[in-house]
Amino acid sequence: MAPGTGDLTDLQKDIFAKISSNEVRELKRLLASKKIKMDFVDENGMSPLQHACYKGNKEIVQMLLDQGADVNACQHEHMYTALHFAALSGNAELCHLLMSHGARLTATNSVGRTAAQMAAFVGNHNCVATINNFIPKADIDYYVKPQGLQAEPMLPLHLAEQFHKFIMQVNVHPVRVCINLQGFPALLENAAKIQKVLESMRYREMTRGADTNEVMAFKYHYLNCVVAEVVKCQKRQEAIKTEKSEKSNEEKKSDVVELLIRRLLKCSKSDGLPEYQEAFLRESVREFPFRESTIFRQMVATLASTDPPSAVSVVSAAINGQRGFSDNAQTCVTCGEEKATKKCSKCKAVQYCDRECQRLHWFMHKKACARLGQSTANNGKLTDVEKKVQSTANDVQASVEIDAVTSTLKDIAVE
Numbered sequence: 001m002a003p004g005t006g007d008l009t010d011l012q013k014d015i016f017a018k019i020s021s022n023e024v025r026e027l028k029r030l031l032a033s034k035k036i037k038m039d040f041v042d043e044n045g046m047s048p049l050q051h052a053c054y055k056g057n058k059e060i061v062q063m064l065l066d067q068g069a070d071v072n073a074c075q076h077e078h079m080y081t082a083l084h085f086a087a088l089s090g091n092a093e094l095c096h097l098l099m100s101h102g103a104r105l106t107a108t109n110s111v112g113r114t115a116a117q118m119a120a121f122v123g124n125h126n127c128v129a130t131i132n133n134f135i136p137k138a139d140i141d142y143y144v145k146p147q148g149l150q151a152e153p154m155l156p157l158h159l160a161e162q163f164h165k166f167i168m169q170v171n172v173h174p175v176r177v178c179i180n181l182q183g184f185p186a187l188l189e190n191a192a193k194i195q196k197v198l199e200s201m202r203y204r205e206m207t208r209g210a211d212t213n214e215v216m217a218f219k220y221h222y223l224n225c226v227v228a229e230v231v232k233c234q235k236r237q238e239a240i241k242t243e244k245s246e247k248s249n250e251e252k253k254s255d256v257v258e259l260l261i262r263r264l265l266k267c268s269k270s271d272g273l274p275e276y277q278e279a280f281l282r283e284s285v286r287e288f289p290f291r292e293s294t295i296f297r298q299m300v301a302t303l304a305s306t307d308p309p310s311a312v313s314v315v316s317a318a319i320n321g322q323r324g325f326s327d328n329a330q331t332c333v334t335c336g337e338e339k340a341t342k343k344c345s346k347c348k349a350v351q352y353c354d355r356e357c358q359r360l361h362w363f364m365h366k367k368a369c370a371r372l373g374q375s376t377a378n379n380g381k382l383t384d385v386e387k388k389v390q391s392t393a394n395d396v397q398a399s400v401e402i403d404a405v406t407s408t409l410k411d412i413a414v415e
Contacts, residue, residue, distance in 0.1 A: 019051045023060050031067055045075035053082045056089030058097060062170045066411035071103045078110040083131075087119035091128040095119075099134045106211065120321050128321040129170045132215055140164045143197050155197050162187055163194065166224060167201075169176050172319050173312060173336035174264050174277060179356070182257040191231050198224035206290050214295040218288060219319050225284040261360055263324045265334065273310075281311035312336065333360040344369060 007017075011034065018027040041047050049069040052060040061082075065071065074081045077199060083103040084093040095115070099105065108114055119127035119208045142161060143155035155163060162184040169180055187194055205217035233256045264277040282303060288296050297317055301312050315335070332340035333350045334357035342352045347369045352358040358365075 008040065008042070013035060015048055016042060016051060018145075019048055019055065019057070019060055021057060022057055022060070024057070024063075027060060027087070027208035028063060031063060034039050036067075038064055038067050039073065039270055041075050042259060047073060047082075049073075049082050050076060050080070050085050051095065053085035053098070054089060056086070056091040056094060058091060058094045061094060061097060065097075065101055071098055071101045072107070074107070079107075080109050081107045081115065083107065083115040084109055085117055085347050087115040087124060087127045087131065088122060089117075089123075090124040092124075092130040095127050095130050095198070096134065099131070099136075105131055105134065116321065125321065132320055133168055133219070135164065135168055135216070135379065139398070140200070143200070145159050154200065156190065157195075159186055159190060163197070167198075170320065171335065171337055172222065172316055173218070174226060174281065175261050175360070176262050176337060177223065178230070178257050178264070179335060179360075181227065181230065182255075188230070188257070191227055191234075195224055195227055195231075198227070202289075206293070214290070214293045215319060217290065221288050222284055222315060222319070225280075227289065229280060230257060230260060230415075257281065258360070262363060265361060267364060278311050279317055284314070303410075332357050333365075334358070346370075 012028075014030065014037075018030065038048050042051075046054075047069065049061065049064045049071070052064055071082055079102070083095065083098050083105070084107075086098055103117070106114060114119070114131075116128050116131040119125075119131065140155070140160050144153050144157045144160050146153050166180060166184060169177065171177075175375040202217045202220040202224070205220065237256055237259070240317045247369065263385070265274060265282070265324065266276060267273055268275050285296070285299050285303065290296060299314055299318055302308060303311060305319060308314075329338050330341065330351060331337070332353040334352060337353040339358075340351045340357075342358070343353065344352070344365065345352050348362075349369075350365060352361070
């Protein structure tokens with residue numbers, strides 16, 4: 001049973017008071033002057049660490065962790081862990097800090113909800129995405145050492161850090177994944193090895209018994225599909241070089257990843273939708289080998305509905321969690337990155353997260369930029385054409401109904 005406030009010493013009460021008031025400097029001085037274990041709790045069973053997480057104060061949490069606070073200790077009356085409180089606070093960086101110190105992602109409270117599920121319930125989508133995409137460094141370390149009869153590790157040691165960053169990315173829009181991959185030339189040079197590691201990680205996530213993580217397994221599968229698509233483009237370009245001695249100017253200037261990005265962004269003239277991107281993402285879902293898994297059946301059911309949302313929104317929602325609302329006006333039209341505050345300087349109609357995304361999208365946007373600039377200059381309102389240009393970016397934030405397992409899933413026919 002958790003002790004009452006009367007069981008706490010004056011020092012322990014002082015620590016709780018300083019955490020509650022966010023008195024960082026005072027608490028730091030107090031902890032430096034006296035050595036005290038952080039395993040005491042208040043009348044509700046909350047430890048100092050849980051209080052600091054409830055306040056969303058990352059600096060105090062770091063101090064308490066340095067003081068030896070147990071990140072998974074939980075005597076709370078409703079079984080809310082430190083990660084639960086951090087997720088409810090809305091501080092995604094704090095969630096990442098706790099997980100990097102070993103916080104259990106699957107721990108549930110008294111109503112059977114994980115930290116990610118509670119964050120989703122209150123609309124803290126950044127926390128949901130951060131938790132869903134967290135991968136312990138130990139999972140990568142497994143592959144940098146030979147296993148069993150292997151003569152050499154599956155993943156060269158010098159690739160471990162870049163590979164970890166690559167698979168931890170939260171924005172899973174295919175263009176953003178390609179841009180991130182482009183930033184790691186060493187991964188591109190070892191694409192075949194990266195694919196094998198991703199396939200192995202996918203299998204391990206689906207064979208953990210009670211700890212099976214379908215979401216992470218699908219994410220590894222999806223990233224593997226993007227890498228495989230880059231490899232296909234590389235082979236295609238090599239074949240072109242072999243067959244033709246002269247190439248077009250575009251092929252001379254563009255690298256393989258950029259050519260793939262242009263294909264993903266190119267929209268149909270009839271409906272303004274990125275056909276290649278849609279087909280690629282649907283095929284990626286279709287190729288997920290664990291066809292009896294819940295996540296596969298949910299995505300297939302959504303994509304096969306009468307009026308399905310875009311494939312990119314389905315994939316994003318499956319990995320990062322369903323979103324009840326979104327700020328479409330601040331979404332990068334190129335890569336789907338949120339809080340894209342930069343606008344096209346000519347028409348002011350579309351937004352980007354940086355100049356690189358604007359450059360990559362220009363081959364598509366330049367066709368409509370002059371018209372959009374004219375319309376916004378006249379009345380400052382969005383036209384139907386302008387709305388169509390923005391629709392590609394908005395789709396990535398669309399709300400997708402991906403619910404928990406229900407009995408109706410048993411009736412879904414999967415081809």
